[in-house]
Amino acid sequence: MLRYLTAGESHGPALVSILEGMPAGLALSADDINVQLARRQLGYGRGRRMEIESDRVMFRSGVRHGVTLGSPIALEITNLDWRQWEVRMDPTPNPDYKPNPVTKPRPGHADLPGALKYGHRDVRNVLERASARETASRVCVGAVARRLLAEFDIHVYSHVLSIGGVHARRVNLPPAQLHELAESNDVRCTDTGVVDAIHQAIDAAKANGDTLGGVFEVLVTGVPPGLGSHVQWDRKLDGRLAQALMSMQAIKGVEIGMGFAVAETPGSQVHDPIAYDAASAFGFIHTSNNAGGIEGGMSNGETIVIRVAKKPISTLYKPLASVDLETKQSFAASIERSDTCAVPAASVIGENIVAFTIAQAFLEKYGGDSIAEIRRNYIGYLTEIRER
Amino acid sequence: MLRYLTAGESHGPALVSILEGMPAGLALSADDINVQLARRQLGYGRGRRMEIESDRVMFRSGVRHGVTLGSPIALEITNLDWRQWEVRMDPTPNPDYKPNPVTKPRPGHADLPGALKYGHRDVRNVLERASARETASRVCVGAVARRLLAEFDIHVYSHVLSIGGVHARRVNLPPAQLHELAESNDVRCTDTGVVDAIHQAIDAAKANGDTLGGVFEVLVTGVPPGLGSHVQWDRKLDGRLAQALMSMQAIKGVEIGMGFAVAETPGSQVHDPIAYDAASAFGFIHTSNNAGGIEGGMSNGETIVIRVAKKPISTLYKPLASVDLETKQSFAASIERSDTCAVPAASVIGENIVAFTIAQAFLEKYGGDSIAEIRRNYIGYLTEIRER
Amino acid sequence: MLRYLTAGESHGPALVSILEGMPAGLALSADDINVQLARRQLGYGRGRRMEIESDRVMFRSGVRHGVTLGSPIALEITNLDWRQWEVRMDPTPNPDYKPNPVTKPRPGHADLPGALKYGHRDVRNVLERASARETASRVCVGAVARRLLAEFDIHVYSHVLSIGGVHARRVNLPPAQLHELAESNDVRCTDTGVVDAIHQAIDAAKANGDTLGGVFEVLVTGVPPGLGSHVQWDRKLDGRLAQALMSMQAIKGVEIGMGFAVAETPGSQVHDPIAYDAASAFGFIHTSNNAGGIEGGMSNGETIVIRVAKKPISTLYKPLASVDLETKQSFAASIERSDTCAVPAASVIGENIVAFTIAQAFLEKYGGDSIAEIRRNYIGYLTEIRER
């Protein structure tokens, strides 16, 4: 069973993750992960910190001479600005520390419920962990999963569909080419004609002390039919993908395939006809993909298509009203950091989050503890479903 | 830890669930559950089976003299049409059975991926379990959770927002009153003016051999701040709710609070200002609720608001193209059952699914093994957050 | 992931279990389970209830025409003496019920801690679930697992080593033959010469109002090397077996292979030399089996050997001192039931408990959702380790 835990405060010494259950024999380099970490830091509309931190992963375990061992993989990212925070965030009581608790919860953040839940008097004790910086850990973990998937010709792509109400037009191309287009610009849109308008929207929001959200789409190609299961609620692939993505910071909506539009469309135009194409990877195909690759809680052999809505960054230069936790007096919320838009980065994070869930379901289906064993099992399955 | 498993084929002898981790001392009657089961069977647009099956739960364990024991609660619904299926679905090899395997997978169902995954030659072996009949089990489990929540003044409501593209207008009332309006008509809309139009849409779809989906909204009032947690991805309440709902049959989208609209709206109009109201249940309040009651993966004290998109029923009288699993020849998909629209029922199911997840998070936060102990812990918490 | 939940009070209407994660395509009949249930009810030293209850399982789901579907298997045993308990144990408030709470906790039972934990005023609310009757559910679940293992030539056996201090001599035979000897007598000893002495010990204890415990051994043959894993504490096979067995009612000790004797023996006489035998099932063999088939938290290809100590039945005719929960006054503990010795039954239960854990680890290693797929994966693995 593939599983992981992440740890780390935003301004603590490091982000640490442990990924458990990866098979042995997978070629894996730090660069496989660093590429994803770098993609996560790009995008028009980011602020100063993205320049400070150039995240690099260190393997602390689980990989030897560029190949996984089957043992847990500990992944660590040093926080480069730790030195500036060492006194304030020291694990040890630090005599230089002048207590300066944050008592002003910021709207849209974990600050208020976190302080109440954990009984914190200093909101910093919440915000450090709730920060979207944690997504760097999830990218690490997902990047390893992605390497596994690539061995079986499963690939994860994404692109941004809209930012702050500016919508890209749909481009009708295979996922790999959509992805390439998205990678060509700093808002990750496949409709390159919309890039300028989005830049302007971000610039205007920034000038306004405001922030913007958006929608991105994740696509997974090459997923064989039968990942997940219809037999029990918590094994359904769509549910697991929805949890993984909705648990990402700032996400407020997840839809699969046609998504909310199914509510507007009669069944005869929603469900995907089934055909057989001996030349296709899995034999049986669908002549449309409104299901977004998942039926009955299982992958159905088509591209998995998920769209995700990210809310605007919660920290505004133009602060919202709040009240002090101790005095209950109103104040204008303080500013912790300063990106205007992180939707392009979110799409990269989303890719890696999805990669993890798909890899987890893949390993459940095919078993095995080494790439060679999994490959043997997988080929056996593909042969069976094609020849049945 | 509250958990459950469900079991049962649609035309098997029974649906069986085990709910584990409910505290002792909760007043619980079969009627508490039967009320929810009955609500699940209502709604304009249902077909013949809803008339056959009038679901009633039997407690097989965990309840004595109307009070929970703290032991696992086994919940069983007898399938009333079992007698007609006994030969075909007999657990034992049955000499009267003339094999008549279903080899024609229906678009939009689990049929194809399920048959490939499990190696079934008879699609019935998939469809019996994948059927939305399983949601009766989830309603049983959720109805028990709901009783627990009611002890702590937490209530779950729902209403239907649209069916087949016909949208109810928003009514500005407290959740309990919205619910009452919804209960007053057979499409569960709070905008009673739209009921006729929806009836007509359903009738038209039915005449057309077609089916309709829709969107419903679930509301949970009285949830204290601090359920779920920001500290680890799989503890976030929004992720867990999204999984629970997306794992429900036919669901293709889940959004919380403002949902996908956050992508269109600048941050200054998305995030909810914080205030303090000593007269309120939890002290701290928000002056709007675009977050839908969840920030940082935790409940924030406001009403939890979730919208869910259900696709049209997959079985059409006007069947879609498919191919035989054995011959690979095209055919027009067969009809297994015949509802035209199940969105009102889905909203009831959604309520109960949400109730389970909230109850699970509630018990994690407050611990305890009896209602008395949980109440003591809960009051202690409420006092603390109000007096801090 | 193979998992299960059990439910049911000892004098409630039924015992219900749900087993989730069994693959499709396994031949399975109620008799496969009833045989184990019957074995569980035998043994010298049992009291009256074993005659009343002749346990028979009913499949409520997951099996069709004698073959598993891959869906959850709901297993139900009707409690035959339910009619006599219906008023006292009615799930519904019953006007005929004259409250007669048990307030006298019995030493050696769950009564006291259970009443305190769950806040029960009537100890019956604890003892009904804590009863060893629950092991009938675990036998059901284990008997299904056993069928799975048999497909892969993995077999589970047991025999009793001692009862009440009377020890069987070790017989040097293969496990299957030991098992056959054990099945030939009502104390399940392979040393048939000791049967009379054990009968006498049980008779004497009974005459004395006393009870006896004992030690039994479970053996599993044909387990391939590599189930479990050394990489994470909770995946180790020995730990999982120890949990499964220690969680069985009345068990106070578990040891694997040489067990506690390793503490008395130098390493040179403990560790098992490795050899290669091309004619053996797995190629590599050990020339002794002090490890009991598990090294580094993994099966090593040898027979798994576990010994388990069961305490004497806690209910004595010659009752022990206790105090009333309400009055705190001393009393002599009441008698709920009346077996003198249940060690032979415990050995049967132990077999089935072990079968579940081995099957779970087996499915994790080989993946797959149907017997055909698992067989293909398994053969691939065996070929690989033999030909490497």
Add this chain to the structure above:
Amino acid sequence: MLRYLTAGESHGPALVSILEGMPAGLALSADDINVQLARRQLGYGRGRRMEIESDRVMFRSGVRHGVTLGSPIALEITNLDWRQWEVRMDPTPNPDYKPNPVTKPRPGHADLPGALKYGHRDVRNVLERASARETASRVCVGAVARRLLAEFDIHVYSHVLSIGGVHARRVNLPPAQLHELAESNDVRCTDTGVVDAIHQAIDAAKANGDTLGGVFEVLVTGVPPGLGSHVQWDRKLDGRLAQALMSMQAIKGVEIGMGFAVAETPGSQVHDPIAYDAASAFGFIHTSNNAGGIEGGMSNGETIVIRVAKKPISTLYKPLASVDLETKQSFAASIERSDTCAVPAASVIGENIVAFTIAQAFLEKYGGDSIAEIRRNYIGYLTEIRER
């Protein structure tokens, strides 16, 4: 839910653990852990490496100014001899590395099953993770749990009962004093008169190229009645303790309270009479403790008593027969390290492993996210059970 993952190869750069679910507000210093790590490295009979590595933990997250945050705690121990292994164990392909695979599996180790399971050609890829060095991680995690328990006056102790067949006499003293005696000598026996004999046994074994195992006992005082539960197999406290301890390297037996001796003793002398003592911590008491503090899968308010059998270290100077994985030729097993006896260290590890499981069950029972909240809940419970 308290949970953790450990990671790290024995000669890799570091051992890393993540402990998830610890409440906020717990005073915690690195020294709390380092004390336990130092105790783990002591004991007569250890070899050279114990001198090289003086383990020190670093908090990478979850602790600020000496207090836990409620967020995951990442615990890291740098492997001090990493520099000598950097080329051989480099996560990156290293041009200086001359492949020198270990192909000779050592009896008693994970080497053989691990190589077969994971398809490794170099046994080092197994042994690095299977090494008992991993127990340093488990001590880290357990030491944090121990701090939590200490807040509630729950304390974990241990002592060694026998080594290599030399048995300490039982000393009749309270657990804290037994522990103090054990800490006074380098074999951790409370019977100081046996220390010389054990030294001699270890010296003799060492001279012989042999190794010794032994038995230790863990004691937990102050555990309230009601941790764990009787209602479901996997919630029983005894089962969970057995898993935790049996999953520790080299453990072959676990027994609770009277343990295997229950098989020799009639019930009237096994079960513990119940009494009431208003002056005691929990009100109800037992006048003996043969149950070892656990009845019905729950703590019963008495001291928890567990004994654990550790096998002799598997690496012998006088090597055992084995065969090369590639050539299948016999050889005499190679030596990886060189302790003669690690039973005293094992007892320390056992303490910390037990502390984790007790803390996990404690948090399940009392809920809460901060020490203040847990304390309030706990006091409420104690008051209730004392005043009922």
